[in-house]
Amino acid sequence: MTDRDKTEKKDKKERIPRQPMPEQDPKTRVTNFDEVPLGYSPETAMLEARRCIQCKKPGCVTGCPVDIDIPGFVKLVAEGDFLGAARKIKETNCLPAVCGRVCPQEDQCEKLCILGKKWDPVAIGRLERFVADYERSAGTVEIPALPAPTGRRIAVVGAGPAGLTIAGDLVKMGHGVTIFEALHKAGGVLIYGIPEFRLPKSIVDAEVEYLKKLGVKIVTDAAIGRLKTIDDLFAEGFHAVFLGVGAGAPVFMNIPGENFSGIYSANEYLTRSNLMKAYRFPEYDTPIAKGRNVAVIGGGNVAMDSVRTALRLGAENAYIVYRRTKTEMPARAEEVHHAEEEGVQFKFLTNPIEYIGDERGWVKQMVCQRMELGEPDDSGRRRPAVVKGSEFTIDVDTVVVSVGTMANPVIPMTTPGLETNRWGYIVTKDETGETTRRGVWAGGDIVTGSATVILAMGAGRKAARAIHDYVMSL
Amino acid sequence: MHRITEKVVLSENIVKTVFEAPEIAKKRRAGQFVILMIDDRGERIPLTIVDSDPVKGTLTIIYQVVGKTTDQLARLEPGDVIQHVLGPLGHPTEIDGIRTAVCVGGGVGIGVLYPIAKALKEKGTRVISIIGARTKKMLILEQESRSVSDELHVTTDDGSYGYHGFVSDVLRDLIATGTKIDRVFAIGPVPMMRVVANVTRPHGIKTLVSLNPIMVDGTGMCGACRVTVGGKTKFTCVDGPEFDGHEVDFGLLMSRLQMYAEQEQKARELCRCGNHDR
Numbered sequence: 013m014t015d016r017d018k019t020e021k022k023d024k025k026e027r028i029p030r031q032p033m034p035e036q037d038p039k040t041r042v043t044n045f046d047e048v049p050l051g052y053s054p055e056t057a058m059l060e061a062r063r064c065i066q067c068k069k070p071g072c073v074t075g076c077p078v079d080i081d082i083p084g085f086v087k088l089v090a091e092g093d094f095l096g097a098a099r100k101i102k103e104t105n106c107l108p109a110v111c112g113r114v115c116p117q118e119d120q121c122e123k124l125c126i127l128g129k130k131w132d133p134v135a136i137g138r139l140e141r142f143v144a145d146y147e148r149s150a151g152t153v154e155i156p157a158l159p160a161p162t163g164r165r166i167a168v169v170g171a172g173p174a175g176l177t178i179a180g181d182l183v184k185m186g187h188g189v190t191i192f193e194a195l196h197k198a199g200g201v202l203i204y205g206i207p208e209f210r211l212p213k214s215i216v217d218a219e220v221e222y223l224k225k226l227g228v229k230i231v232t233d234a235a236i237g238r239l240k241t242i243d244d245l246f247a248e249g250f251h252a253v254f255l256g257v258g259a260g261a262p263v264f265m266n267i268p269g270e271n272f273s274g275i276y277s278a279n280e281y282l283t284r285s286n287l288m289k290a291y292r293f294p295e296y297d298t299p300i301a302k303g304r305n306v307a308v309i310g311g312g313n314v315a316m317d318s319v320r321t322a323l324r325l326g327a328e329n330a331y332i333v334y335r336r337t338k339t340e341m342p343a344r345a346e347e348v349h350h351a352e353e354e355g356v357q358f359k360f361l362t363n364p365i366e367y368i369g370d371e372r373g374w375v376k377q378m379v380c381q382r383m384e385l386g387e388p389d390d391s392g393r394r395r396p397a398v399v400k401g402s403e404f405t406i407d408v409d410t411v412v413v414s415v416g417t418m419a420n421p422v423i424p425m426t427t428p429g430l431e432t433n434r435w436g437y438i439v440t441k442d443e444t445g446e447t448t449r450r451g452v453w454a455g456g457d458i459v460t461g462s463a464t465v466i467l468a469m470g471a472g473r474k475a476a477r478a479i480h481d482y483v484m485s486l
Numbered sequence: 487m488h489r490i491t492e493k494v495v496l497s498e499n500i501v502k503t504v505f506e507a508p509e510i511a512k513k514r515r516a517g518q519f520v521i522l523m524i525d526d527r528g529e530r531i532p533l534t535i536v537d538s539d540p541v542k543g544t545l546t547i548i549y550q551v552v553g554k555t556t557d558q559l560a561r562l563e564p565g566d567v568i569q570h571v572l573g574p575l576g577h578p579t580e581i582d583g584i585r586t587a588v589c590v591g592g593g594v595g596i597g598v599l600y601p602i603a604k605a606l607k608e609k610g611t612r613v614i615s616i617i618g619a620r621t622k623k624m625l626i627l628e629q630e631s632r633s634v635s636d637e638l639h640v641t642t643d644d645g646s647y648g649y650h651g652f653v654s655d656v657l658r659d660l661i662a663t664g665t666k667i668d669r670v671f672a673i674g675p676v677p678m679m680r681v682v683a684n685v686t687r688p689h690g691i692k693t694l695v696s697l698n699p700i701m702v703d704g705t706g707m708c709g710a711c712r713v714t715v716g717g718k719t720k721f722t723c724v725d726g727p728e729f730d731g732h733e734v735d736f737g738l739l740m741s742r743l744q745m746y747a748e749q750e751q752k753a754r755e756l757c758r759c760g761n762h763d764r
Binding site for chain 1: 510528530570
């Protein structure tokens with residue numbers, strides 16, 4: 013064999029291109045709330061999985077906050093053992109159908125895939141999603157054997173990504189786990205925040221059901237801090253408490269006219285649409301404003317979710333109003349791309365300073381200023397500065413304010429000995445998530461401020477190990 | 487799931503429902519509310535807890551039938567269930583250290599006012615109640631209010647019963663005749679609360695009103711219930727529901743309450759026609 017032959021052979025093997033995922037056509041999908049990416053077929057999944065070169069020291073695993081054995085499950089996919097692959101993932105991750113869809117893989121596992129250095133990284137997220145969907149639609153979700161009960165009971169406050177992850181981990185260690193959730197459904201941001209077209213709610217429900225089958229008790233409609241305090245939970249016999257209550261309090265900009273009718277926080281807009289299914293009003297009872305000219309203020313993923321929801325509710329003009337430029341947007345590139353394809357109009361370097369209402373107190377216009385980028389600030393991002401005398405107005409009838417969220421104060425307020433920082437986030441001693449209150453751990457957005465689903469899950473994972481050691485030492 | 491144990495129609499379209507919610511019944515204090523959702527396609531609505539029985543483990547609510555959800559709720563009979571009840575929410579009413587309080591209630595607001603008057607009475611406060619309705623047959627809780635008051639005044643807008651006029655007229659008279667008042671609690675339709683606040687403002691009598699804006703979650707995560715108080719934005723579900731009546735922007739509250747008027751009308755009509763039966 014000549015050298016040239018060798019090269020050709022090598023190239024052939026490595027040149028299976030990264031397999032694209034079919035998607036709903038943009039023109040059709042803006043008229044429905046169905047999922048946009050349609051998922052891999054078994055053939056495509058096997059082809060994509062064959063691209064993985066099974067590294068000895070896989071970078072991808074280091075990049076995964078919940079330590080999935082990625083080469084292990086991908087190998088099983090390549091061999092066509094999809095159910096085996098599902099079991100492999102679930103050894104370390106109870107929510108693969110969610111993670112495969114909403115993780116920013118480009119910043120995590122796929123970023124560290126060696127193939128990405130020269131070609132495209134293996135589509136780990138798409139494969140994870142395929143495997144989870146395959147298992148669920150095959151109806152063969154298996155419940156692993158659990159260890160003998162330890163007799164220890166742990167209360168998890170909040171059924172979001174951090175709480176669901178830690179509950180799955182602790183129950184698999186033999187502990188009794190009860191999740192307390194204030195809303196009427198478990199899932200946190202997965203159920204009220206991320207829209208159906210990115211994460212179908214039936215999938216979240218199925219993953220929550222899996223946790224219940226593992227033995228996790230979920231109590232909904234339970235506002236901890238009001239109905240019961242943390243002290244009450246200890247008095248009821250729980251040995252430890254994990255707080256995964258998120259950073260769910262919306263931030264408004266405090267500019268004139270912000271309380272006019274038609275102006276929503278992103279949390280309210282998305283909760284009405286996703287959790288309450290207002291997009292199916294009057295079949296469901298919760299209404300939502302179906303604006304013609306909708307402006308969403310902000311540049312993160314929540315802003316993208318809101319603006320794409322507005323389009324699906326029938327907006328003629330859906331704007332993203334962002335004070336920096338496209339480069340600085342915190343939203344995932346894929347979501348920005350989807351929004352562009354669907355016809356969202358981007359107004360960069362634009363900042364609202366006042367809302368004007370009509371005689372009914374309904375918003376009709378927003379006054380904006382043009383911005384320009386100045387010197388980098390402490391975080392390294394160039395600070396936007398006002399262009400003097402640049403005020404102009406945009407006609408709007410619905411506005412969604414998506415400029416961030418902050419900590420909800422109810423639990424710290426009602427829990428003696430629980431220290432918070434000056435923004436109200438819970439102070440944890442170290443990486444394990446232990447708070448200043450003995451027996452109480454915290455993780456996810458209530459510690460870090462708004463971050464990602466997978467980072468919250470990673471925090472749940474770390475706290476689970478520490479809580480296990482603690483309750484077993486009692 | 488919360489089983490209904492009792493239902494009483496108090497007036498033409500004001501209904502009292504008692505249902506099981508043992509944990510909330512143990513914790514609840516006067517002035518607090520619940521968010522309830524009748525079934526899985528329902529909406530979440532806030533209602534003040536009028537009474538609780540920690541022994542029986544029940545809560546009492548009193549509400550006016552104004553739309554689809556309250557209509558549906560009013561049709562539920564003992565043995566039926568409410569799927570979801572979240573609470574107790576909001577700050578309890580501060581009732582300490584008040585010598586004389588005037589409790590002013592209008593319409594269905596009398597139901598919301600009653601637990602506060604009762605709690606005040608139990609603290610040894612001298613309670614003067616002024617309750618009013620549009621007409622005699624819409625008046626509720628007269629006996630109950632009397633039992634927790636040292637003095638009770640009843641008004642009707644049309645003069646069909648009691649004093650002919652508004653609750654605010656009686657309050658104005660009380661102040662004019664030199665009655666010493668430490669605190670006024672006013673609960674009822676927004677225009678009534680606004681008028682009461684205007685009556686007490688020049689006399690510097692601290693006046694608390696209980697606000698009823700649109701809510702979704704009731705836990706502080708959405709801001710649907712935001713109101714302007716003293717020029718600042720407050721969330722009624724966590725900062726209230728009671729606020730200083732002299733500081734509340736009632737005009738804004740009223741316009742925000744109208745936000746879904748069209749959809750509410752549509753939902754109600756569909757419901758009445760039986761197209762939306764479930």
